[in-house]
Every structure is written in C-alpha cells, then in structure tokens.
Amino acid sequence: MTTKRKVGLGLGIYVGVIAIFLAIFGSGQKNDVYKPQNEFKLDAWFSIGPFDFTKATMYVLIAAILMCVTMVYVARRMQQRPNRVQTLVEVAFSLMRDNITKANMSSTEAAKWFPFVGALFLFIWFSNMLGYIPLPTNSEEKINVFGAHIPSFALYAATANLSIPLSLSLLVWIIYNAVGIKRKGPKGYILSFIPAGVPGFLTPFILGLELMSNFMRLISLSVRLFANILAGHLIILFMGGALVVLLGVEALGIVTFPLAVALFMFEVALVATLQAFIFATLTAIYLGGATADHH
Amino acid sequence: MLALITLAAGETATKTEAGGSFLVKPGIGLMVWTLLIFGTSMAVLYKLAFPAIAEALDKRQKAIDDAIASADRSKAESEALLAEYRERLKEARAQADEIVSKARKSGDEVERHAAEVGQARRDELIEQAKKDIEGETRRAIGEIRNEVASLTVAATEKVTRKTLTAEDQKRLVEDALGELDFSSLGERSN
Known part of the structure; x- marks a missing residue:
C-alpha cells in the first residue's frame, strides 16, 4: 500500500x-454558564497590607523557589564530569552568559549585568514552565475527596497575567534608561537616540520617533511575553475541552484533544524557552545600547 | 507612567469586567509581589548560584586548556623523541652495517689464516708421516734381512746337514739377499 x-x-x-x-x-446545547476566562481569574487568598496574595503570586513564588533551589543545588554540587541536570544547567548558564549577555555588550558590562539578565531569563523560564504543570489551583471548580473540597487541577501561568511581564519590563526599562542617563548625561543620552548621518532638519522628527520607539519597548516587551503565554494557554484550554463544553458537542473532542496534546508539546518544547530567551536577549540589547559609546 | 497604564486599564476594565478584562488589567499588588520575589531570587542566585557555577565552568575550561596544552607539549616531546629515535636507529643501522662488514672481513681473514695454518699443519703431518713410513720401512727391511739370513742359514744347514762357517753364512746371506728385490717397498714408502 x-x-x-x-x-x-x-x-x-x-x-x-x-x-x-x-x-x-x-x-x-450550548453552555452559557462556563466562562473559560475565569480559569485566569485571580481571587485574593489573603492580603498583606494593600497587596493581595493570589494564585499568580503563588505561581511566581513557586517558580522563584524552584529556580533558586535548582540553581543553588546544582551550583553546590558542580562536578568535573557533569550529570544530565548539571549539563542542562551549564548549557543554560552558557546561553545566558555568552549568547545573551556577552553577545550584546562589552565584556566589562556583561560581567556587571549578567546576574540581572540571567536571573530574568531563569525567572521567566521557570514561570513559563511551571505553567504547563497541572496544579490544584482552580478555585472556581472543586473536587470532593471524602468531603474535602479540593481545587481542581488546572494549567495556569503567572506570565499569562499582564502584571508580571509588565513589572519585569518596567524594571528593565527604568534600569537601562537610568544607566544610559548616568553614563552619558540626560542630554547626551537623549541625543544618542539620533542615528548617525541624519540630516539636521530631520533630527527633531527622528528624535521624536526614537523616543516613542523607546517608550514602546516597554509595551512590546511586556505584551509579547504576556500575549504568547496567554494565547498558548487559551488554545490548550479550548482544544483540551473548553470548546466541547461551550458548544456542547462531545464528538468534537476527538478532533480537538489530539490538537491540545500537540499544542501543549509545542508550547513546552519551544514557546516557554523562546519567550524567556527573547525577553532576556532584548534586555541585554537595551542595556548594551544604553551603555555603548555610540548609538 | 505605571499609574497611567493601570488607570487606563482600570477604566477599560470597569466597562468590560464581565468579558474577562482582568486578563489585561495590571494589578499593583501582583507587580510589587513580582518585583519583590524577583529581587530576592536574583540576590540568591547572585550570591549562591552564579559564582559557583561560573567558577566550576572556568575551572573546567582551564583544565581543558591545560589538558590541550599538555597534549600539545606531549605531542611535541613525542615528535622530538621519535626524531631522535629515528636518528639513533639510523646510526645504529650504520653501526650494524659497519660491524657486519668488519665481521665479514674478520671472518674472511680468520678463514684465510685458518686455511693457511691448516695447510701448513697438513704439510707438516704429511712430511712427518713420510719420515715415519721411511723409518718403519727401513726397520722392516732390516728385520726381513735378518729373518732371510736366519732362514737361509737354517735351510742350508738342514739341506747340507753340516754346520756352516761364518764365511759361508755370509756368502749365502748375501746371495739370498741379492736375489730379493726391496725396491718396491722403498717406492711404496716414498
């Protein structure tokens, strides 16, 4: 055949x-009760002063703890002949130090900024990856286990909430602009936005565009990460069952579920790492640009 | 600026809260939590993880560099040793050839000398043998003469039945010996 x-x-x-x-x-019949977006809704579990502790806070905390424990554990057991986990950490470390940081700024600046860029990469990567592990965090739907109402398992990523990518982007934006101003002075830094060779009469226009572009970096950096992770989770959610529930067509699951599995694998294998890599690389590029002698 | 974004998002959120606007509504609390947690974890990595990993990687890199340098040195030494060995081998072969040549010459000389000595010894032995044969021949002839004389006298006395005088005996012996031919013995002894 x-x-x-x-x-x-x-x-x-x-x-x-x-x-x-x-x-x-x-x-x-169509299900009007189920709201898929509520999978991403954040209810305050408790508050410390004005700051609510939510599901997203818990995910960020778990990701940070996992990151610190893994890195410190591996760092304290570094062997001359590495095992698989150490090899993975070493590959990530070399990627962060050499390919992301050193490739986008001078060696002196890279040594100075690597801890920040590396921590950003790992923080986002762990947050993204944690988002593909089903955890009992869905407080909307609960499972009754011998009378105990346990939250049902759900896929949720902290980076699928705008606040987290935005806070990191804001930190990056403030830092690289502050470094640029400190290094070149306010006037020198603003003038460094004008590319070489621009005719005098175009300078104000180009400067305006460049300053706007600089501000847009804040939005693009945060929205890129947020939108990619949210879209990935939404599509997995819909293919994994939400579409079947909403439309009330159970047979559709035959079509959508394999797609959900394929998309899940695609997100885990590529998107999670790629988005962390892009965020960290752009951070290094912005820092490199701010600390460079010429624009 | 952050407040502006939050405010703008918040305003939009109040209009479309039911449609899931919370997805794009930044929360100050979560942002502060995020920065706090990120800052703490970065400090942990900066103090406890990154230096140790960097040190281990640098140490390994140094070990690899040292190993490569050592391998290069060993290779250079090996090549030098090989060149020296080849040179010595060449010299040894030349020496061996010389030794073989000398040995061959010496062997020829010894063989020639041995042949000469052997020849001389053989000649000497032959000469000695000739002398011995001649002496023995003479002694044998003498004995034969005496025997012939005795037999001749005895035979004559038996035939004549009388005792012969000394003069007769002498004449008879000389006649008998005169009839005998010893020339063949003499020739053979030669």
Whole structure:
C-alpha cells in the first residue's frame, strides 16, 4: 500500500470515528454558564497590607523557589564530569552568559549585568514552565475527596497575567534608561537616540520617533511575553475541552484533544524557552545600547 | 507612567469586567509581589548560584586548556623523541652495517689464516708421516734381512746337514739377499 493510500485510509477512519461519536452522543446545547476566562481569574487568598496574595503570586513564588533551589543545588554540587541536570544547567548558564549577555555588550558590562539578565531569563523560564504543570489551583471548580473540597487541577501561568511581564519590563526599562542617563548625561543620552548621518532638519522628527520607539519597548516587551503565554494557554484550554463544553458537542473532542496534546508539546518544547530567551536577549540589547559609546 | 497604564486599564476594565478584562488589567499588588520575589531570587542566585557555577565552568575550561596544552607539549616531546629515535636507529643501522662488514672481513681473514695454518699443519703431518713410513720401512727391511739370513742359514744347514762357517753364512746371506728385490717397498714408502 502506498503512503498516499495509507494517509487517506487513516483520515477516512478518523472522520468515520468522529461521525460515529457524533451519532452516539449527538449535539447538546450550548453552555452559557462556563466562562473559560475565569480559569485566569485571580481571587485574593489573603492580603498583606494593600497587596493581595493570589494564585499568580503563588505561581511566581513557586517558580522563584524552584529556580533558586535548582540553581543553588546544582551550583553546590558542580562536578568535573557533569550529570544530565548539571549539563542542562551549564548549557543554560552558557546561553545566558555568552549568547545573551556577552553577545550584546562589552565584556566589562556583561560581567556587571549578567546576574540581572540571567536571573530574568531563569525567572521567566521557570514561570513559563511551571505553567504547563497541572496544579490544584482552580478555585472556581472543586473536587470532593471524602468531603474535602479540593481545587481542581488546572494549567495556569503567572506570565499569562499582564502584571508580571509588565513589572519585569518596567524594571528593565527604568534600569537601562537610568544607566544610559548616568553614563552619558540626560542630554547626551537623549541625543544618542539620533542615528548617525541624519540630516539636521530631520533630527527633531527622528528624535521624536526614537523616543516613542523607546517608550514602546516597554509595551512590546511586556505584551509579547504576556500575549504568547496567554494565547498558548487559551488554545490548550479550548482544544483540551473548553470548546466541547461551550458548544456542547462531545464528538468534537476527538478532533480537538489530539490538537491540545500537540499544542501543549509545542508550547513546552519551544514557546516557554523562546519567550524567556527573547525577553532576556532584548534586555541585554537595551542595556548594551544604553551603555555603548555610540548609538 | 505605571499609574497611567493601570488607570487606563482600570477604566477599560470597569466597562468590560464581565468579558474577562482582568486578563489585561495590571494589578499593583501582583507587580510589587513580582518585583519583590524577583529581587530576592536574583540576590540568591547572585550570591549562591552564579559564582559557583561560573567558577566550576572556568575551572573546567582551564583544565581543558591545560589538558590541550599538555597534549600539545606531549605531542611535541613525542615528535622530538621519535626524531631522535629515528636518528639513533639510523646510526645504529650504520653501526650494524659497519660491524657486519668488519665481521665479514674478520671472518674472511680468520678463514684465510685458518686455511693457511691448516695447510701448513697438513704439510707438516704429511712430511712427518713420510719420515715415519721411511723409518718403519727401513726397520722392516732390516728385520726381513735378518729373518732371510736366519732362514737361509737354517735351510742350508738342514739341506747340507753340516754346520756352516761364518764365511759361508755370509756368502749365502748375501746371495739370498741379492736375489730379493726391496725396491718396491722403498717406492711404496716414498
């Protein structure tokens, strides 16, 4: 049998199974009660002064603890012949130090800023990865285990909440601008935005564009991370069952669930690391630009 | 600026709260928590993790550099040793060839000398043998003469039944010996 016929046969069987399921379970009514966005809703668990402790705070805390424990544990057991975990940490360390930090600024500046850039990369990476581990954090839906109402398991990422990428972006934005101003002086720093070779009459226009571009970095840096992680989680949520629940078509699960698994793997294998890498790299580029002698 | 963003998002949020606007509404509390946790964890990494990892990596890098340098040195030493060994081998081969040549010459000389000595010894032995044979031949001839004389006298006395005088005996012996030919013995002894 040729590959073409095999693929055709496979698709035929797949469509046939969907048709059978559709015939058995039929089409139910639309579910107006279930709100998928509530999976990301943050309820205050307790408050310390004006600051609420929410699910997102807990995820950030767990990610930070995991990051510190893993890195310190590995750092204290560094061997001349590394095991798999140490190899992974070393690869991440070299990526952060050499490919992200050193590649975008001078060696002196890289040595100075590596702890910040490296910590950012790891913090975002651990937060992203933690978002793909099902944890009992869904306070909307609860499971009754021998009378105890335990929150149901859910996929939630702290970075899928705008506050977290925004706070980190704001920190980066303030730091690199402050460093630039300190290094070149306020006037020198602002003038450093004007690219070399711009004709005099275009200078104000270009400067305005560059300053706006500088401000937009804050938004692009935070929204890129937030939107990617939120979109990934939403699509996994919808493919994993939310669409079936909302439309009331159970047979649709045959189509959507394999897609959910594939998307989950795609998010874990690529998006989580890629977004951390992009955030850290852009931070290093911005810091490198602010500390460089010329624009 | 942060307050402006929050305010703007907050205003939008009040209008569309039911539609999930909380997804894009920044929360000051969460932002402060995030910065606090991030700052603390960065300090932990800066103090306890990064220096140790960097030190271990640098140490390994140094070990690798040292190992490469050592390997280069060993290679250079090996090459020098190999060159020296080859040179010595060449010298040893030349010496061996010389020794073999000398040995061959010496062997030829010894062989030639041995042949000469052997030849001289053989000649000497042959000469000695000739002398011995001649002496023995003479002694044998003498004995034969005496025996012939005795036999001749005894035979004559038996035939004539008388005792021969000394003069007769001498004449008879000389006649008998005169009839005998010892020349073949003399030739053979030669």
